[in-house]
Amino acid sequence: MAQLSLNDLEEIGTLFGQKERVANGVHHPVAAIDSRKISGGEIFFALKGEHTDGHAFVQTAFENGAALAVVSTEWFENTRQAQPNAHFFTENLFLSVQDPLVALQKLANRYRKKFPIPIVTIAGSNGKTTTKEMTAAVLGTTFRVVATEGNFNNHIGVPLTLFRLRDDTEIAVVEMGINHHGEMNELCQIAEPTHGLITNIGHEHCEFLGTPEEIAMAEGELYRYLSRTGGSGFVNADDGLASQTAGELNLQTLYGIEQPNLGLNIWAKEVQLNQQGCASFKICTPKQALTLNLQISGRHNVYNALAAAAIGLNFGAKLESVKLALEHFVPKSGSKRMERICAAGLTILNDSYNANPESMRSALGTLASLICDGKKIVLLGDMLELGSVSETEHRKLGEFIEAAGIDLFFGFGNAMKWTCQEAPNKCKGHFNTKSEMVQALKEVAAPGDALLFKGSRGMKMEEVLEALLASIQ
Numbered sequence: 001m002a003q004l005s006l007n008d009l010e011e012i013g014t015l016f017g018q019k020e021r022v023a024n025g026v027h028h029p030v031a032a033i034d035s036r037k038i039s040g041g042e043i044f045f046a047l048k049g050e051h052t053d054g055h056a057f058v059q060t061a062f063e064n065g066a067a068l069a070v071v072s073t074e075w076f077e078n079t080r081q082a083q084p085n086a087h088f089f090t091e092n093l094f095l096s097v098q099d100p101l102v103a104l105q106k107l108a109n110r111y112r113k114k115f116p117i118p119i120v121t122i123a124g125s126n127g128k129t130t131t132k133e134m135t136a137a138v139l140g141t142t143f144r145v146v147a148t149e150g151n152f153n154n155h156i157g158v159p160l161t162l163f164r165l166r167d168d169t170e171i172a173v174v175e176m177g178i179n180h181h182g183e184m185n186e187l188c189q190i191a192e193p194t195h196g197l198i199t200n201i202g203h204e205h206c207e208f209l210g211t212p213e214e215i216a217m218a219e220g221e222l223y224r225y226l227s228r229t230g231g232s233g234f235v236n237a238d239d240g241l242a243s244q245t246a247g248e249l250n251l252q253t254l255y256g257i258e259q260p261n262l263g264l265n266i267w268a269k270e271v272q273l274n275q276q277g278c279a280s281f282k283i284c285t286p287k288q289a290l291t292l293n294l295q296i297s298g299r300h301n302v303y304n305a306l307a308a309a310a311i312g313l314n315f316g317a318k319l320e321s322v323k324l325a326l327e328h329f330v331p332k333s334g335s336k337r338m339e340r341i342c343a344a345g346l347t348i349l350n351d352s353y354n355a356n357p358e359s360m361r362s363a364l365g366t367l368a369s370l371i372c373d374g375k376k377i378v379l380l381g382d383m384l385e386l387g388s389v390s391e392t393e394h395r396k397l398g399e400f401i402e403a404a405g406i407d408l409f410f411g412f413g414n415a416m417k418w419t420c421q422e423a424p425n426k427c428k429g430h431f432n433t434k435s436e437m438v439q440a441l442k443e444v445a446a447p448g449d450a451l452l453f454k455g456s457r458g459m460k461m462e463e464v465l466e467a468l469l470a471s472i473q
Helices: 006-010 054-063 073-082 100-112 128-139 157-162 183-191 212-219 221-229 240-245 301-314 319-327 357-369 387-403 416-421 434-444 462-472
Strands: 014-017 043-045 068-072 093-097 119-123 145-147 171-175 195-198 232-236 251-257 266-273 278-285 288-297 339-343 346-350 376-381 408-412 427-431 450-454
Touching: 006 014, 006 100, 043 054, 043 100, 054 068, 068 073, 068 100, 073 093, 093 100, 100 157, 100 183, 119 128, 119 183, 128 145, 128 171, 128 301, 128 319, 157 171, 157 183, 183 212, 183 221, 195 221, 195 301, 212 221, 212 240, 221 232, 232 240, 232 301, 251 301, 266 301, 278 301, 278 319, 288 301, 288 319, 301 319, 339 462, 346 357, 346 462, 357 376, 357 387, 357 450, 376 416, 376 434, 387 416, 408 416, 408 434, 416 427, 427 434, 434 462, 450 462
Parallel strands: 043 068, 068 093, 119 171, 119 195, 145 171, 195 232, 232 251, 251 266, 346 450, 376 408, 376 450, 408 427
Antiparallel strands: 014 093, 266 278, 278 288, 339 346
16 A cells, blocks of 8 residues: 655654654555545645744644644744743644655655556647646546546646555556746656656747747657666657757657658648638558547647647557547546636637737637637637747747637737737737726627637636626626
C-alpha cells in the first residue's frame, strides 16, 4: 500500500504533537491547500499566496479533520509562544519546515518514487489541457489513469496531481505549464516523467520567457530531461521550433498532418471541417487508416487528437479504440475551451479561458469556418503577458481579423485599441467596460448569428458571455 513513511516526513522537517498518528506512515496521502475542502485525513500545506496565507487557516483545517499540517518553522515557533491554548499544539500534529511549498514538492516527489509507472507529461504553448484530456480519454480505454485536474499545471498543481496516485494507478498524465525559464526542469525533477510531449511553440508569457526561440528553449527542458533519463518523446513534426527541441531524444514518435519525407509514425490526411467547425480526417499509421470525426470545434484540435493517439498507440492501444475515444471526446462543461452553447438562436463558442496570438488566430479560423445563417461576431479581450511585442501582436491580430471571414469585431481592454485600429471595417467598437460591450452586442446580435468569446485569463471574457445569456434567457 502506497504511503508516506515516518522517515519521509522527518527527513524534510520536524514533527510536533500527536506523532503516533503517523507512526506507521500516512497511507494514501491526500494533499490539501484549501482548508474548506478538507473532509478528513488530509495533509494540509499552509502555503503563502498572493492574497492569503494558509497559516491563517491551520486551525480550521484541523477542525475539518486534517491529519497533519505542514507549516513554516517561523510561524510555528512564533504562534506556539503566543498561543494561550497549549492543547492546540499537543493535540494536533505539525510538520515544521522552512518552506511549506518546498515541502509539498519534496514529499510529492518521494511519493511519486513509490510508483514504478509511466508518467506522461504534456507541455507546450497551446492546447495542453485539451491534449491532456484527450490523452486521458484514450489511455482510459485500457488503463487506470490519473490525470491533472483542469489546468492545475504549475509548481503547486503538479505535486497535488502526484498525490492523487493510488495503488491501482497504471499511468499518470501530468500537464506542465511554465512562465519562467528553469521552471520546466524543476517540474520534471518533481514528477520524474518517463514520456513527454510539447504540443507547439508560440507567443506564451513573452514578458517573462522572451522570443519564440527562447520559449522553445524553456519548454525544451522537458525533452532534454527525457534525453538524460532515457525517456521517450512525442514530437509535433509540423511545428519547427517544437521539433527542433527534440533533437537530442533517442526515442521519438513523430506526428503531424500528412507531408512527404517527414517519416511520421502517425498522421492525419484529408482534413475537412463540417458546418460546426469540427474536423473529420483519416488518422493513419504505416499499417492502418481510419476515418475519425471529432466533436470539438477547430482545425487545431486535429493536432491535439494526433498527439493523444500517438501516446495511446505507444502504450498498446488499438487504433479502433483510439478512434472511439476521440470521437466521444467533448470539452468538459465549464472548461471555457471551445465550449459550444446554443441560446436564443445564437451559436456561441466560449473559448475564453486564455489567449495568445496563435490561439487567437486558431479560434478566429474556427469561427470563420462555421456555416451559419447570420453574422459571425467576435468579442475579444487583451492578450496579456506579451511584453515588448504586445502592440505588434495586437496590431497583427487586427490585420488578421480584417482579412478573415468575420463580420463584426468587439474589443475590450487597453491593448485591444491597437487591434481595433487595424480592423476598421470589422470593428464595432472598443470598450472600457464589459457592460457597455454587452449592450452594444445586444443591439446587433440576432438569431442565426455565431459568436466567439476569447481573451487572456485575466480579462475574464466569460463575464461578457454570462451577462449576455442572463439578458436573453
